[in-house]
Amino acid sequence: MGKKxxxxxxxxxxRSLQRGSRSSVILTILIIGMCFTNMIFLPGLxxxxxxxxxxxxxxxxxxxxxxxxxxxxxxxxxxxxxxxxINGMPGVERATPHFSKGATLTYRKRVxxxxxxxxxxxxxxxxxxxxxxxxxxxxxxxxDTGEVIIGKPLAGDASVKEKDEFQASLGGVRVxxxxxxxxxxxxxxxxxVKGIFYTGWYQSDTAVYVSYTDxxxxxxxxxxxxxxxxxxxxxxxxxxxxxxxxxxxxVSEKVQTTADLLEKSMGRALQSFAIINMVSLIVxxxxxxxxxxxxxxxxxxxxxxxxxxxxxxxxxxxxxxHNYGFQVVIMSVLGILFGLVLTLLMAAYLAAHxxxxxEWSATLYLTPWDLVQNSLILFAASLVAGYVPAYQVSREDxxxxxxx
Amino acid sequence: xxxISDLTKIYRMGTVEVRALDGVTLDIAKGEFVGIMGASxxxxxxxxxMLGLLDDPTKGKINIEGTDVLALSDYEKTMFRLYKLGYVFxxxxxxxxxxxxxxxxxxxxxxxxxxxxxxxxxxxxxxxRIGLLDRCDHLPRExxxxxxxxxxxxxxxxxxxxxxxADEPCANLDTENxxxxxxxxxxxxxxxxxxxVMVSHEDWHKEYFHRIVRLKDGKVVSDxxxxxxx
Ligand SMILES: Nc1ncnc2c1ncn2[C@@H]1O[C@H](COP(=O)(O)OP(=O)(O)OP(=O)(O)O)[C@@H](O)[C@H]1O
Ligand SMILES: [Mg+2]
Numbered sequence: 001m002g003k004k005x006x007x008x009x010x011x012x013x014x015r016s017l018q019r020g021s022r023s024s025v026i027l028t029i030l031i032i033g034m035c036f037t038n039m040i041f042l043p044g045l046x047x048x049x050x051x052x053x054x055x056x057x058x059x060x061x062x063x064x065x066x067x068x069x070x071x072x073x074x075x076x077x078x079x080x081x082x083x084x085x086i087n088g089m090p091g092v093e094r095a096t097p098h099f100s101k102g103a104t105l106t107y108r109k110r111v112x113x114x115x116x117x118x119x120x121x122x123x124x125x126x127x128x129x130x131x132x133x134x135x136x137x138x139x140x141x142x143x144d145t146g147e148v149i150i151g152k153p154l155a156g157d158a159s160v161k162e163k164d165e166f167q168a169s170l171g172g173v174r175v176x177x178x179x180x181x182x183x184x185x186x187x188x189x190x191x192x193v194k195g196i197f198y199t200g201w202y203q204s205d206t207a208v209y210v211s212y213t214d215x216x217x218x219x220x221x222x223x224x225x226x227x228x229x230x231x232x233x234x235x236x237x238x239x240x241x242x243x244x245x246x247x248x249x250x251v252s253e254k255v256q257t258t259a260d261l262l263e264k265s266m267g268r269a270l271q272s273f274a275i276i277n278m279v280s281l282i283v284x285x286x287x288x289x290x291x292x293x294x295x296x297x298x299x300x301x302x303x304x305x306x307x308x309x310x311x312x313x314x315x316x317x318x319x320x321x322h323n324y325g326f327q328v329v330i331m332s333v334l335g336i337l338f339g340l341v342l343t344l345l346m347a348a349y350l351a352a353h354x355x356x357x358x359e360w361s362a363t364l365y366l367t368p369w370d371l372v373q374n375s376l377i378l379f380a381a382s383l384v385a386g387y388v389p390a391y392q393v394s395r396e397d398x399x400x401x402x403x404x
Numbered sequence: 405x406x407x408i409s410d411l412t413k414i415y416r417m418g419t420v421e422v423r424a425l426d427g428v429t430l431d432i433a434k435g436e437f438v439g440i441m442g443a444s445x446x447x448x449x450x451x452x453x454m455l456g457l458l459d460d461p462t463k464g465k466i467n468i469e470g471t472d473v474l475a476l477s478d479y480e481k482t483m484f485r486l487y488k489l490g491y492v493f494x495x496x497x498x499x500x501x502x503x504x505x506x507x508x509x510x511x512x513x514x515x516x517x518x519x520x521x522x523x524x525x526x527x528x529x530x531x532x533r534i535g536l537l538d539r540c541d542h543l544p545r546e547x548x549x550x551x552x553x554x555x556x557x558x559x560x561x562x563x564x565x566x567x568x569x570a571d572e573p574c575a576n577l578d579t580e581n582x583x584x585x586x587x588x589x590x591x592x593x594x595x596x597x598x599x600x601v602m603v604s605h606e607d608w609h610k611e612y613f614h615r616i617v618r619l620k621d622g623k624v625v626s627d628x629x630x631x632x633x634x
Binding site for chain 1: 453456458459479482483485486487489490491493497499500501502506510511513514515516543559560
């Protein structure tokens with residue numbers, strides 16, 4: 001197959017697309033583009049959701065590495081020693097304790113159960129962006145007692161009637177207001193609301209945060225116990241490295257990375273995602289293959305006589321095969337480009353207007369590799385779909401082709 | 405230039421055998437304008453297809469310019485058609501999506517011994533010769549039947565073939581257009597010494613042929629120079 005032959009094949013292909021049935025060419029390109037988008041959209045969305053959840057979990061729940069009590073125990077009892085040990089290790093940005101407790105909140109006529117989370121506010125800043133999410137008032141200080149910060153959904157909105165509320169709230173708590181918290185252990189106290197935050201992470205937004213110092217007053221165990229310790233790692237270190245390090249150098253508690261935990265909690269969901277992704281990939285490939293196969297088959301059937309004539313005047317069968325091959329190549333490349341544009345437009349749209357839920361906000365998460373990989377898969381599928389009928393028709397003997 | 409001996413083609417359909425060609429032996433010399441005539445079903449098209457290497461005979465030999473063409477491989481036959489033969493079909497058979505110029509250049513573009521410039525020169529020359537150079541950017545469907553057939557002749561001769569075959573090239577044309585096409589064949593035979601083998605069943609075409617071969621039931625029933633040729 002020389003250069004001249006390929007040039008003639010390309011000329012035939014190009015002219016057939018330019019001067020043949022425009023609408024069928026355009027429709028084919030649109031379908032390939034849609035299939036491409038379909039192949040990449042759902043997986044990208046799931047990835048976006050996964051990324052968003054992961055980020056929230058890291059930010060507001062466990063940091064990079066979570067240290068929790070040995071099995072059979074409720075608390076990490078030698079809290080300060082453990083914290084010192086962890087904070088002294090290379091690769092650790094900061095380790096900070098957490099302690100939480102249920103409480104009943106009373107504000108004016110509203111009564112609501114909520115989780116009270118104790119943090120060391122300054123250490124927490126190194127681990128969680130919570131302090132940047134204040135929508136009113138200010139963040140906690142380490143020595144604050146009698147002051148809390150609460151999530152905006154929990155604080156509620158005075159302009160919404162209780163029966164119209166989507167989720168129960170305190171009905172419009174404002175900074176400076178006082179709420180009463182009953183820990184159920186006989187400790188009841190009024191707190192001043194120092195600030196209101198909104199993170200977008202449901203677990204945090206429906207909680208009340210107090211300082212560790214304050215919690216120790218409500219539950220003396222908080223003085224030297226931690227329910228769990230979250231660890232933020234320094235850039236350039238892997239979670240796995242820090243986990244191994246902790247386990248190796250004397251942290252006898254349970255140590256898990258974010259990846260370990262997510263795999264456990266989201267493993268099943270991820271599996272379902274993988275299945276859905278696979279289905280949308282296969283459907284995309286099948287539709288593309290079938291459409292191109294039909295388009296090329298119809299083309300070749302309609303031009304059987306013409307193919308016979310071309311052969312009769314000395315055009316080699318390879319030229320005829322590549323003529324149809326190039327038509328497929330051109331249509332699938334244009335289709336994939338169209339699909340890319342469509343996908344990127346949707347990604348841009350979703351980036352500007354993410355799908356927001358209390359748990360996560362989804363944007364399309366696409367890596368260049370995803371785009372390249374899907375383009376190549378679709379391209380390969382189109383080649384097969386186009387070359388099979390092209391090969392068949394190019395082998396037909398002149399006599400039967402010309403009589404068609 | 406062409407030696408055909410004992411050429412036989414038998415079509416088998418189930419148990420029925422059709423002897424489309426039955427021992428045809430012929431010699432065609434360089435520069436001849438031969439008319440193959442005969443009733444419908446007499447085997448004219450079959451003979452032309454054998455000579456044009458579009459189909460294999462059941463028996464017999466074809467030698468063109470010293471080449472035993474039946475011994476060639478499939479690919480060699482294709483190249484032989486490209487380099488040595490020209491073919492004109494009853495229904496013009498132009499590529500509908502190519503312009504007149506592209507249709508005419510197509511066979512030349514595939515030849516390894518033609519430069520871009522040569523192709524343009526040759527295409528211009530034949531289009532000029534058929535009087536359609538000014539229509540070179542038109543698509544076939546924008547031309548009349550007679551014009552299309554002239555383009556198809558231009559395509560067949562652009563590579564200066566040794567032999568030009570034409571199977572009832574005027575069957576779809578009215579008398580006036582038929583005359584134009586036949587005159588064109590006559591002229592290129594005269595001017596370029598182009599060997600032409602043409603099939604026809606129209607009696608009045610015979611005034612153009614130097615030599616007439618008559619077929620009947622796949623056999624040559626008469627073969628001789630045509631005194632009434634002009
Ligand atoms: N592919 C085929 N299969 C079976 N029989 C065939 C085939 N092609 C031709 N024939 C038969 O061979 C005989 C000669 O056919 P051919 O087409 O050569 O005739 P022709 O002289 O060209 O006729 P016409 O003037 O109608 O074109 C006919 O009887 C025809 O039916
Ligand atoms: Mg015929």
